[in-house]
Amino acid sequence: MDSIQLELKRLSDTEKLGILLGRSAVPGDVICLDGDLGAGKTTLSQAIAKGLDVPENCYVTSPSFAIMHEYEGRLPMYHMDFYRLHTAVEVLDLGFDEYFDLSGLTVIEWSRRAEVILPKERLSLELILNNDMSRTVVITATPDFTERLKRIESAFSGKDDDDSKISEGC
Numbered sequence: 398m399d400s401i402q403l404e405l406k407r408l409s410d411t412e413k414l415g416i417l418l419g420r421s422a423v424p425g426d427v428i429c430l431d432g433d434l435g436a437g438k439t440t441l442s443q444a445i446a447k448g449l450d451v452p453e454n455c456y457v458t459s460p461s462f463a464i465m466h467e468y469e470g471r472l473p474m475y476h477m478d479f480y481r482l483h484t485a486v487e488v489l490d491l492g493f494d495e496y497f498d499l500s501g502l503t504v505i506e507w508s509r510r511a512e513v514i515l516p517k518e519r520l521s522l523e524l525i526l527n528n529d530m531s532r533t534v535v536i537t538a539t540p541d542f543t544e545r546l547k548r549i550e551s552a553f554s555g556k557d558d559d560d561s562k563i564s565e566g567c
């Protein structure tokens with residue numbers, strides 16, 4: 398498994414990473430977001446939706462209460478939040494594992510609450526809230542995601558801030 402670490406110094410960095418992830422998503426992808434409370438998992442999910450061309454008026458909020466929201470973009474996006482769940486069995490009872498096999502992008506906040514039922518192939522992001530309020534993210538890719546991880550890393554670290562050029566790289 399390949400891993401990279403990126404520094405998200407400000408909100409716009411979190412948004413830039415999310416847009417890159419959304420643009421590079423392919424049908425059936427699963428992206429897991431874990432880490433500190435308030436570190437930016439929902440912010441990242443919103444930017445992923447933007448990168449998937451979900452219309453701006455379909456505002457992505459935390460699905461903590463409904464646990465799952467579906468959005469229509471270039472691909473469907475299934476946004477889940479396992480914060481309130483305590484066992485993997487609860488996820489299975491709700492039938493959420495069935496979404497992993499559909500041709501959309503599944504984004505899961507607090508995925509570790511149900512780690513045992515997650516698909517083997519997934520992109521995992523661990524967000525860390527630093528003392529200076531910046532964020533650090535560690536992204537781990539299983540084999541299906543390693544090529545994309547490299548492209549995201551170079552697009553993210555590139556000095557060129559032109560979004561249209563970034564999208565070509567993904």
Ligand SMILES: Nc1ncnc2c1ncn2[C@@H]1O[C@H](COP(=O)(O)OP(=O)(O)OP(=O)(O)O)[C@@H](O)[C@H]1O
Nearest residue numbers: 405406407408411433434435436437438439440532
């Ligand atoms: N790189 C960043 N620098 C500074 N602030 C950021 C950064 N990324 C996100 N934020 C801010 O962090 C705050 C909390 O974000 P968010 O609600 O997305 O966290 P979360 O991880 O989903 O929280 P929870 O653990 O409750 O689900 C938001 O106000 C957002 O603007």
Ligand SMILES: [Mg+2]
Nearest residue numbers: 438439459506
């Ligand atoms: Mg959240």
